[in-house]
Amino acid sequence: MNDVLIRPLHHDDVPVVERLSAEGFFELDLRTHQRSWPDPQLRPADRAASWIRRTRHLIDTDPGGCWAATRGEEIVGFATSFNREKMWILSSYVVRPGLQGQGIGVQLLAAALHHGRGCLRGMFAASDDPKALRRYRAAGFELHSQMVLHGQLDRSVIPVVEKVREGSIGDRDLMDSIDRQTRGAAHGPDHEFLLSDLRLIVTERSSGSGYAYVDDHGSPLLLAATTRRTAVDLMWEALASSPADALLDVGHVTSANHWALDVGLAARLSIHHRGYLMVRDMLPPSPYLHHGSLL
Missing domain, CATH: 3.40.630.90 (Aminopeptidase)
Structure with a gap:
């Protein structure tokens, strides 16, 4: 964990973290999707382009809420968050598959939460990942089940x-x-x-x-x-x-x-x-x- 650097996320990083996000959520979907549904697919190009534009939009509005975790020259995780009228929102949060449990996610979440330190309330959507849910609950968030x-x-x-x-x-x-x-x-x-x-x-x-x-x-x-x-x-x-x-x-x-x-x-x-x-x-x-x- 000591060789990981948490630094601000930049516009030039966004295509890289988009693929990191796509691969991370694809791996999670493979583990958790309904067996009767179509097999999960890696995020397609049109949605990738929208994801990139949205993330760059958040870097522009809230640069203090967007962070990358690097090991050497490699980005191994990231978090994007933003504040809207005293509400803190976590937009996206991923650690590269295979590197979870090494403290990278803890550092990223702490940096994102610091951006919302003056906010009165917080909200975000979370996956079914048990380790992430444990981390969110420890940060004081209540869990409310989502349906589709x-x-x-x-x-x-x-x-x-x-x-x-x-x-x-x-x-x-x-x-x-x-x-x-x-x-x-x-x-x-x-x-x-x-x-x-x-x-x-x-x-x-x-x-x-x-x-x-x-x-x-x-x-x-x-x-x-x-x-x-x-x-x-x-x-x-x-x-x-x-x-x-x-x-x-x-x-x-x-x-x-x-x-x-x-x-x-x-x-x-x-x-x-x-x-x-x-x-x-x-x-x-x-x-x-x-x-x-x-x-």
Whole structure:
């Protein structure tokens, strides 16, 4: 462990740590994936490009939260974290497979946590890795099981949803206000990155407001609303946009968001466990489906 240096993560490092991340999570997926599901795949090129842009975005906004562990010239681990309005978020955290248990992860997490030392609360999504979960619990985080809704949508049950429109960066103030009501902190500059990658849908009604970022498969990757009824409508609108015969994978559903489970079951999707939402000094957000990396 003494030959490992913890240093700031730089833009030039990002392609290297992207492959380290892809390989690390691929190895974990091979150990933990559902046997009845398709075999895990190494992160494809389009998602790798998005990962690189997101990580460089975090280096720009929070250079003090992004760290690399090096042994000689080799990067053997990294952590990216950021602060948003007194909330600390861990975005990604990987130690090279085969090098876990040598104290590298402990040092990286300590450096990332130091960046959030003035924050009032913390949140991040974690895998099922038992050693990592032990480390997070020791750092004072609560574990809340995450579920994923998986399968093909039964299009015959899609309801009519009204007053949901396409969103734009002009909705940032509205979305930041909804963020503060649901998770206690705005996404702020992260909305620009999310808009570059995903479709945005928004609703503003007297009964409630909300928004969702939706991928090409019709899965909401981030959804926030002021009421459960609004959240339900946004989720149905997202699912309805899925291509015919698409295999949906709606993740990051916590027990605080049973409304999402009800939508998934009505849509004939199945429920599975996948990872944990880690929170400190806060409750799991609701009505809310968090983004895997930007929460």
